[in-house]
Amino acid sequence: MNRTPVNLLVQGKAQFTGDLPLPAGTLHAAVATSPHAHATFTRIDTSAALREPGVVAVLTAADIPGINDIGNLFHDEPLLAHGRVECVGHPYALVFAGTADAAWRGAQLVSADWQQLPAIFEARAAFAAGSLIQPPRTFALGDVDAVWSACHTIVSGQVDIGSAEHVYLETQCALAIPRDDGGLKVHSATQSPSVVQKAVAHISSLPMHRVEIEVARLGGGFGGKEDQATLWACLASLAALKLQKPVRIWPDRRDDMRITGKRHPYSADYRLGLDADGKFMAYEAFLYQNAGCSADLSTAILERSLFHATNAYFIPNVRVTAASCRTHLPSNTAFRGFGAPQSIFVMECAIREAARQLQQPPEALQQRNLLQDGDTLPYGMSPQRAKALACWQALDTRFQPAAKRQEIAAWNSANPRFRKGLSLIPVCFGIGFTATLLNQAEALVHVYTDGSVSVTTGAVDMGQGVHEKIRRIMAQTLGIPGERIHVESTSTLRVANVSPTAASTGADLNGEAARQACLTIRHGLSQVAAEILGGDPEAIVFSDGWISIANTEFSLSWETLVSEAYARRTSLSALAHYATPGLHFNHDTNTGNPFAYHVYGAAMVESTVDILRGTGTIDRVSVVHDCGRSLDEMTDRGQIEGAVVQGIGWMTSEDIRHDANGCLLTDTLAGYKIPDLHAAPLMDIVLLEDADNPPGVLNSKAVGEPPLVYGLGAYFALQDAMLSWRPDALAEYHTPMTPERIFTWLHPGKDA
Numbered sequence: 001m002n003r004t005p006v007n008l009l010v011q012g013k014a015q016f017t018g019d020l021p022l023p024a025g026t027l028h029a030a031v032a033t034s035p036h037a038h039a040t041f042t043r044i045d046t047s048a049a050l051r052e053p054g055v056v057a058v059l060t061a062a063d064i065p066g067i068n069d070i071g072n073l074f075h076d077e078p079l080l081a082h083g084r085v086e087c088v089g090h091p092y093a094l095v096f097a098g099t100a101d102a103a104w105r106g107a108q109l110v111s112a113d114w115q116q117l118p119a120i121f122e123a124r125a126a127f128a129a130g131s132l133i134q135p136p137r138t139f140a141l142g143d144v145d146a147v148w149s150a151c152h153t154i155v156s157g158q159v160d161i162g163s164a165e166h167v168y169l170e171t172q173c174a175l176a177i178p179r180d181d182g183g184l185k186v187h188s189a190t191q192s193p194s195v196v197q198k199a200v201a202h203i204s205s206l207p208m209h210r211v212e213i214e215v216a217r218l219g220g221g222f223g224g225k226e227d228q229a230t231l232w233a234c235l236a237s238l239a240a241l242k243l244q245k246p247v248r249i250w251p252d253r254r255d256d257m258r259i260t261g262k263r264h265p266y267s268a269d270y271r272l273g274l275d276a277d278g279k280f281m282a283y284e285a286f287l288y289q290n291a292g293c294s295a296d297l298s299t300a301i302l303e304r305s306l307f308h309a310t311n312a313y314f315i316p317n318v319r320v321t322a323a324s325c326r327t328h329l330p331s332n333t334a335f336r337g338f339g340a341p342q343s344i345f346v347m348e349c350a351i352r353e354a355a356r357q358l359q360q361p362p363e364a365l366q367q368r369n370l371l372q373d374g375d376t377l378p379y380g381m382s383p384q385r386a387k388a389l390a391c392w393q394a395l396d397t398r399f400q401p402a403a404k405r406q407e408i409a410a411w412n413s414a415n416p417r418f419r420k421g422l423s424l425i426p427v428c429f430g431i432g433f434t435a436t437l438l439n440q441a442e443a444l445v446h447v448y449t450d451g452s453v454s455v456t457t458g459a460v461d462m463g464q465g466v467h468e469k470i471r472r473i474m475a476q477t478l479g480i481p482g483e484r485i486h487v488e489s490t491s492t493l494r495v496a497n498v499s500p501t502a503a504s505t506g507a508d509l510n511g512e513a514a515r516q517a518c519l520t521i522r523h524g525l526s527q528v529a530a531e532i533l534g535g536d537p538e539a540i541v542f543s544d545g546w547i548s549i550a551n552t553e554f555s556l557s558w559e560t561l562v563s564e565a566y567a568r569r570t571s572l573s574a575l576a577h578y579a580t581p582g583l584h585f586n587h588d589t590n591t592g593n594p595f596a597y598h599v600y601g602a603a604m605v606e607s608t609v610d611i612l613r614g615t616g617t618i619d620r621v622s623v624v625h626d627c628g629r630s631l632d633e634m635t636d637r638g639q640i641e642g643a644v645v646q647g648i649g650w651m652t653s654e655d656i657r658h659d660a661n662g663c664l665l666t667d668t669l670a671g672y673k674i675p676d677l678h679a680a681p682l683m684d685i686v687l688l689e690d691a692d693n694p695p696g697v698l699n700s701k702a703v704g705e706p707p708l709v710y711g712l713g714a715y716f717a718l719q720d721a722m723l724s725w726r727p728d729a730l731a732e733y734h735t736p737m738t739p740e741r742i743f744t745w746l747h748p749g750k751d752a
């Protein structure tokens with residue numbers, strides 16, 4: 001009864017895909033991957049691999065029975081390379097053996113007759129060479145060209161934003177099991193079961209109803225399993241069909257880091273114009289996105305960069321253009337924030353430059369320009385119930401940034417070696433898939449005759465707590481204790497055509513569908529209760545496991561009512577569908593209402609830099625965040641804390657490096673430094689009060705991605721401390737702010 005999913009996790013009993021017991025005769029697969037960033041080949045040599053003890057077979061593109069393509073938005077992604085590889089790590093052959101070790105050793109022995117071709121790794125270089133995923137897109141509001149001449153101050157510059165590795169604890173994994181009817185059951189560690197189902201069907205020429213995808217839970221996804229779990233599930237499926245044996249594929253950390261895509265690096269040029277009062281008048285930016293070698297989700301990510309290009313500010317004249325540039329790196333993919341953090345970073349850099357030129361603290365400019373009801377965003381949407389100012393003011397009252405500034409100034413003038421810095425950062429994040437069609441969900445709820453309840457939705461729990469949120473929503477709706485409800489794995493047999501668990505919409509969409517299903521069941525039960533208790537079905541109250549009629553003493557237990565309903569042949573199951581109302585977006589004009597609502601918040605980040613050694617620490621992060629009416633405060637606080645630390649890692653220590661041939665150098669956690677407990681700052685998190693959100697499920701707001709933006713404050717807080725040492729030097733906007741970068745900026749060579 002008390003074995004909630006959370007307990008399974010903390011007790012270490014929860015089974016992830018790789019923990020599933022293997023059926024007898026399961027084979028293990030490993031991929032042979034390209035050693036070159038760009039090359040053609042005509043012949044694959046598998047002889048050495050086949051001589052490796054334990055190796056059973058090797059498959060190549062020629063063995064694919066269906067179509068050799070797993071692209072989701074664009075069809076530019078072969079499952080196994082055929083004649084051409086476009087990044088180091090590109091899979092071109094699949095090796096099977098009785099053990100994972102033998103398969104891996106076999107994969108290292110496959111080779112091909114490579115003819116190397118020139119490769120491009122930087123977005124700007126790809127753009128110059130015309131190597132684009134699609135033509136550039138522009139979002140515009142007002143008329144920037146007309147107002148530059150009226151601006152009092154104009155700043156411009158260049159920004160470079162680094163990539164990041166997802167480092168989900170559970171590496172990619174899939175187990176495919178052939179069915180007796182020629183179909184497949186695939187356990188896939190994916191955020192997108194239906195995307196995987198479709199791709200498996202595509203490569204195997206099976207109808208989708210013969211392919212079941214099941215996901216119990218993920219050990220983290222962070223976007224890295226939104227599109228890129230598909231490859232592994234398809235490889236395992238291809239093999240399972242060909243060999244008619246269960247097949248598991250489970251790359252180790254190094255292979256996962258080498259082969260899968262990461263957060264998109266961006267380069268940008270910006271220009272910001274202000275009037276004499278510090279009001280933003282015009283903003284122009286050009287964003288170069290490094291998409292890697294295929295489209296994957298890059299164009300959707302690019303679009304979200306455009307949506308969030310002005311962060312939480314109102315700017316009447318805006319023109320932002322973004323280009324998705326094709327390079328010879330593993331295809332970059334979704335990562336918490338989905339392109340928004342990158343364009344928000346560019347905006348925040350522009351504000352820092354303007355503040356320096358005007359000799360004002362950046363927060364003065366930020367506050368003056370925060371978005372309010374009635375303002376228009378660069379895609380034509382006007383925010384309702386905007387909370388940007390409310391969060392900012394609550395941060396101001398609670399954490400006193402102005403006093404903190406003075407303290408820091410006093411400290412810095414007295415301490416030559418350890419300098420402190422401060423930055424504030426707001427966020428405004430649109431909730432909803434920008435592809436309107438994905439904003440739908442279904443839930444299947446069964447009430448069993450003992451009164452226990454099960455639910456299946458499309459929501460995949462990856463540690464963000466969406467299953468617990470769904471359970472709470474249902475418990476509240478049915479008026480029964482949460483322990484009576486079990487949230488099942490996601491299976492494409494039980495609920496079809498599920499949207500990815502992504503865009504922070506998991507609880508909004510699936511939770512609302514589950515609520516609707518509960519309301520349907522409750523409606524039937526109310527009829528039965530009214531017959532038994534007498535009175536109007538509308539007056540039946542469900543609360544604490546008891547069903548009563550308003551203003552009388554009669555009541556029934558939930559269990560009694562359920563068995564009575566069954567005896568009277570009343571349905572105890574419901575399938576409900578929910579589609580977020582009011583969404584539309586015109587891709588020709590780039591205007592519309594793509595989001596159900598926006599999430600707001602503000603953070604203050606404090607840092608210390610050791611001027612002598614060039615090291616920096618993030619000391620404290622204070623946050624006021626808008627969760628609406630929180631569905632689960634502990635979970636929401638955990639999401640904010642995790643997002644902040646993840647953002648700090650991206651901004652300060654996670655430095656992805658390739659050699660000149662496009663080969664990943666930082667392919668282990670020894671060389672790639674993610675934040676640990678010591679890097680996590682003290683955190684004060686305040687949830688905004690009186691924040692009911694009518695468009696959200698039970699007045700809540702989504703939480704998953706937006707707080708990552710607070711982590712960007714780490715860059716600016718470190719930079720603030722550094723500028724107190726070299727106040728007249730040019731600031732650089734190039735993430736991550738590693739100790740190396742801090743040191744070389746603080747102590748330039750003689751000719752710098």
Ligand code: MTE
Pocket residue numbers: 219220221222223335336337462463464466501502503504505506507639642702703704705
């Ligand atoms: N939290 C944990 N613990 N693990 C994760 O993988 N993914 C993030 C966020 N929080 C993630 C997480 C991302 S990228 C998204 S889009 C949301 O959770 C997805 O879940 P939700 O829609 O239920 O919020």
Ligand code: HPA
Pocket residue numbers: 226297300304334338432433434435438500502503504
């Ligand atoms: N966010 C996350 N994932 C997505 C989106 C989005 O807006 N659109 C398609 N996949």
Ligand code: MOS
Pocket residue numbers: 191221222223224226334335336337338501502503504705
């Ligand atoms: Mo999150 S990047 O939308 O999976």
